[in-house]
Amino acid sequence: MERELALVPGYGKTLVPARIAAQFSKQYRIVTDEGEKTAAVTGKYEYSAMSRSDFPAVGDWVLVEPLPGEARAVIHALLPRTSAMTRKEAGSVPDEQVIAANMDTVFIINALNQDFNIRKIERYLIAVWESGARPVVVLTKADLCDDPEDFISLVRSSAPGVPVHAVSSMLSQGKEEIAPYLVPGESVAITGSSGAGKSTLLNWLSGEDVQRVQGIREEDARGRHTTTHRELFLLPGGAIMVDTPGMRELQLWDSEEGWGEAFADIKDLAGKCRFHDCRHESEPGCAVRLALKEGTLDAGRYANYKKTEKELAFQKRKENAAVKRHAVGSRGRSAKSMKDRKSGGYSFSREGYDAD
Ligand SMILES: Nc1nc2c(ncn2[C@@H]2O[C@H](COP(=O)(O)OP(=O)(O)O)[C@@H](O)[C@H]2O)c(=O)[nH]1
Ligand SMILES: [Mg+2]
Ligand SMILES: [Zn+2]
Structure with a gap:
């Protein structure tokens, strides 16, 4: 991270680290060494952001320029994320929040x-x-x-x-x-x-x-x-x-990795099926069906596995279609920046400030 920080003009001079405590569309509440402030990103930041996930979110570390004598600051850069809990955004072009x-x-x-x-x-x-x-x-x-x-x-x-x-x-x-x-x-x-x-x-x-x-009620007697x-x-x-706010429905976002880990036991079983491309329907030597029959694998759990597998496949098709539709436009990078995040990389693109 030090290497990347060194590339940010003003780091250690006018820019100080801060953490996002809340977000209200384009306004943020941040915590700095000098206490809480409100903040917004610079015009340049906004212009170079390619997808919603390029904007700061709660828990993010950012570099800010405090405005002297004010409880406000300007956000110049987003620091690399060590983890990111995301929710898929509904809409014609899938985006993640x-x-x-x-x-x-x-x-x-x-x-x-x-x-x-x-x-x-x-x-x-x-x-x-x-x-x-x-x-x-x-x-x-x-x-x-x-x-x-x-x-x-x-x-x-x-x-x-x-x-x-x-x-x-x-x-x-x-x-x-x-x-x-x-x-x-x-x-x-x-x-x-x-x-x-x-x-x-x-x-x-x-x-x-x-x-x-x-x-x-969180209001006092005066209604404030x-x-x-x-x-x-x-x-x-x-x-x-x-x-975090309650999520009515948690949509999956191309989370093959997470899905595989959540159902590692079923993946293990599937590895023991006689045929490597077993669909666990009527194939002989199916370890999954045997486990269901013997009760070592819960039927409800297996049903959820199948359901989420289908959603994942659907989500993938939707994502691929969206990437194709937007490949020509300059703003069609959302899928790429997400892959960057998954590889542990840094997705926010600023001139000379892309980690990988
Ligand atoms: N009986 C009981 N009620 C609880 C407990 N924790 C929360 N509640 C109630 O559950 C409701 C929802 O709680 P809240 O914290 O607002 O849920 P949130 O939407 O997940 O933040 C409120 O009426 C709480 O009083 C608990 O440990 N026991
Ligand atoms: Mg709550
Ligand atoms: Zn099988």
Whole structure:
């Protein structure tokens, strides 16, 4: 990173590092050594950005020029991301939106009530594996459940090797289980459906109400908002936590890598089929069908595997078509910049500032 930083004119002189704490379309809330400021990208930055993911997102490190005597700053450059949790954007040209950048760990939040949904956990797992961060499943609202252990084992069988914990933010139970992930200086994002209890968990771990909880008014007697919207918070122990907005539907984005990891057990089984191109339908010597029959592979899990495999193929076709349509235009680089990110490279293009 030093090599790249050295290429940025003004680094160490007028430009200082900052981290994105919230985004409101083109305005950002950033954290700097001198405290919080509002910021926007330069015109040049905006002009050279090729896709939505080239713009800063919550958790991103950027280089900014603070405006003297003002609580504002100008964002000049985006620093390379170590991980990026993304959501596919609907539209004729698929684009991706970064939900949280530079996360070390992502908590996949699911509630232990009627909203519990193992298929949803599997889908979030795909996205987290793909992001480059470490997934941890946190089952909330344990106070509403008589047998959290049953749910924990269910998740364990669907997410081999992924840590699973049950907590109650309401009763302050299970903090010791998630404390090991809250390492000072490390970043943890909380993701999961709306209403799963993400903001409540954040408030509990913060020891104060830093984030708005559903159904609870955050206005004071005069009707003014008492909190400034923010998504990135410093926890008392020194870890950073990012509260992501609830995603109604988590769309897959060409996440073959994450998908393969989320269903590694099925991939292993498929490797044991007699035919290497086995479709696990009526072929002889099919290890997948045998596992389904013997019950060592759960039918629901296999169905989700097939469903997400289809979506992935559809997504790929859509992406290829979009790349073809836009290959002639100068703004047709979104697919390329995403590949850059996947290779661990640096996707934001500025003259003389492309890492690979
Ligand atoms: N019983 C119980 N309710 C909870 C718990 N955590 C959150 N809730 C409730 O679940 C609802 C949604 O919580 P919220 O944190 O806003 O969810 P978010 O949308 O994921 O941020 C609120 O009514 C919370 O009070 C918990 O541990 N136990
Ligand atoms: Mg919330
Ligand atoms: Zn097979």
